[in-house]
Amino acid sequence: MDQQMIRMVPIGINVVMSIFTFFLTARLIPSLKETFITANLCGQDMSKRDREKKIPEALGVVCGCTFLITMFLFIPVPFSDHILKNAEFPHNEFVELLAALLSICCMVLLGFADDVLDLRWRHKLLLPTVASLPLLMVYYVNFNSTTIIVPKPLRYLLGFSVNLGILYYVYMGMLAVFCTNAINILAGVNGLEVGQSLVIASSILVFNVVELFGNMWKAHLFSIYFMVPYIATSLALLKHNWYPSRVFVGDTFCYFSGMTFAVVGIIGHFSKTTLLFFIPQILNFLYSVPQLFKLVPCPRHRLPRYNPKTDKLNPSVTIFKKSELNILARLVMWIFRTFKVVDWQEDSEGMVTCNNLTIINFVLIKLGPLREPTLTTILLVIQIAGTLLAFVIRYPLASVFYDV
Numbered sequence: 001m002d003q004q005m006i007r008m009v010p011i012g013i014n015v016v017m018s019i020f021t022f023f024l025t026a027r028l029i030p031s032l033k034e035t036f037i038t039a040n041l042c043g044q045d046m047s048k049r050d051r052e053k054k055i056p057e058a059l060g061v062v063c064g065c066t067f068l069i070t071m072f073l074f075i076p077v078p079f080s081d082h083i084l085k086n087a088e089f090p091h092n093e094f095v096e097l098l099a100a101l102l103s104i105c106c107m108v109l110l111g112f113a114d115d116v117l118d119l120r121w122r123h124k125l126l127l128p129t130v131a132s133l134p135l136l137m138v139y140y141v142n143f144n145s146t147t148i149i150v151p152k153p154l155r156y157l158l159g160f161s162v163n164l165g166i167l168y169y170v171y172m173g174m175l176a177v178f179c180t181n182a183i184n185i186l187a188g189v190n191g192l193e194v195g196q197s198l199v200i201a202s203s204i205l206v207f208n209v210v211e212l213f214g215n216m217w218k219a220h221l222f223s224i225y226f227m228v229p230y231i232a233t234s235l236a237l238l239k240h241n242w243y244p245s246r247v248f249v250g251d252t253f254c255y256f257s258g259m260t261f262a263v264v265g266i267i268g269h270f271s272k273t274t275l276l277f278f279i280p281q282i283l284n285f286l287y288s289v290p291q292l293f294k295l296v297p298c299p300r301h302r303l304p305r306y307n308p309k310t311d312k313l314n315p316s317v318t319i320f321k322k323s324e325l326n327i328l329a330r331l332v333m334w335i336f337r338t339f340k341v342v343d344w345q346e347d348s349e350g351m352v353t354c355n356n357l358t359i360i361n362f363v364l365i366k367l368g369p370l371r372e373p374t375l376t377t378i379l380l381v382i383q384i385a386g387t388l389l390a391f392v393i394r395y396p397l398a399s400v401f402y403d404v
Contacts, residue, residue, distance in 0.1 A: 060253025180258030
């Protein structure tokens with residue numbers, strides 16, 4: 001019972017602080033809108049009839065800052081029992097918490113720099129890697145465990161476990177890059193970035209609660225400390241970003257969210273499970289590969305086209321000459337056409353009109369034109385379905401591949 005109380009009291013304090021943070025964030029966002037517009041951090045909503053209205057951008061930085069303030073104030077709470085009893089202080093856990101907050105803080109700063117300076121894609125890949133370095137260093141000092149358990153079907157070839165060495169750190173660095181950019185490329189309609197992030201965060205929180213009374217309870221307790229205030233601040237942001245959006249979240253929120261998920265996955269030792277909650281983002285990335293790697297022409301913005309007459313969204317397209325595609329591009333697009341996952345139209349002169357390769361446009365070519373809130377809701381239902389699949393893989397199917 002004492003151990004359970006030790007776990008529950010900090011969680012209770014964290015929840016109370018998060019409730020205050022929700023109301024603070026929900027109040028700050030509308031009050032700061034004009035400040036952002038004055039600083040020219042604003043844009044137009046291309047999916048509305050009134051495109052002249054200025055919408056403040058990068059309000060995700062408010063969400064990130066209130067989250068960090070809450071976590072800074074929370075720092076003494078998990079260690080209060082050691083302080084009051086004058087017991088041996090858990091320096092390793094303290095350093096983990098500080099390193100995690102440092103990585104998130106760096107990502108919020110770099111994300112806001114991206115919103116202000118409009119950095120190139122190569123910088124978007126570099127920034128999460130740099131921000132994750134404090135986290136990787138702490139992992140090296142405290143754990144340095146780079147051994148993975150081999151799935152049962154492969155054990156006759158590789159043995160029970162394999163030590164990946166430095167490749168494991170490369171994997172963790174790539175996890176931070178993927179988490180931040182995967183949310184960023186599945187965007188373009190009101191509420192989608194925040195909505196998908198909330199589903200992922202809630203999924204991680206449920207997983208942490210399920211595992212809280214297991215052998216790795218400290219790692220999952222650490223994750224809960226981060227997920228609860230994150231959900232609180234994101235809910236406040238969603239209130240203003242849902243259709244019709246009064247604010248845009250900017251790249252800051254995507255970077256902040258992705259790094260937060262990467263932090264709890266790495267320090268909590270459940271990075272593979274974290275990736276399972278990104279199933280829709282992984283599918284979207286794979287679907288987008290031909291455009292992301294320039295096999296097929298990729299416009300700067302791939303958001304759906306708005307039809308003001310119907311007030312509905314249609315799939316956006318890219319137009320190119322078929323003769324411009326190399327052999328690999330033709331093979332990939334032939335596969336996509338064979339499985340009917342693209343809308344491919346080719347005229348007699350070899351000019352091709354193809355939908356932009358995102359799940360957003362895929363839903364529109366399969367279901368037809370949709371109103372923006374309907375489209376967002378469908379995409380979030382897909383995200384929830386991905387979470388349910390992730391839990392099926394993590395629990396019932398895990399015994400097929402691992403000794404659990």
